Amino acid sequence: KNSGKPVLRSINSYARSMSFTRSSLCSPMWGGEDPLGRLDGQNDSQRAPSGGISSQGDAPGLESIPSASRISFTANPLTADHRESDFSEQASRGTAGMSVKPF
Known part of the structure; x- marks a missing residue:
């Protein structure tokens, strides 16, 4: 009867570890300017139009x-x-303020 509870607990811990991994792995990709881990889209009003x-x-x-x-x-x-x-090139393509550099 109690076989469902450990599975749920393991799923919850797995989800917690995945969310931690996502925030810690994705933060360096944004130039390290995401110290608060705001990759979950909380600031929709501040996003570019x-x-x-x-x-x-x-x-x-x-x-x-x-x-x-x-x-x-x-x-x-x-x-x-x-x-x-390459600011003028970015401005002509409409991506001013953001530079995409391949590794």
Whole structure:
């Protein structure tokens, strides 16, 4: 009769370990600018209106990001031209403030 409870407990611990693994593994991918682990989409109002990634570092969906790309954020897209060498190219493609660099 009590065979269902250990299974449920193991599923809960597995889900806890998976959520910890997801937050700890995905944080370095966002340039290390996600110290609070806000990859669960809590700040939907601060997201970029085009569905892209805002400068706060929120992830609209990890599936839409190429797996072999390192994404580094700049704090302010309007003042990013003195830090990003390819800022004009990004601005022409509409991805200013976000640079995708292959490994």
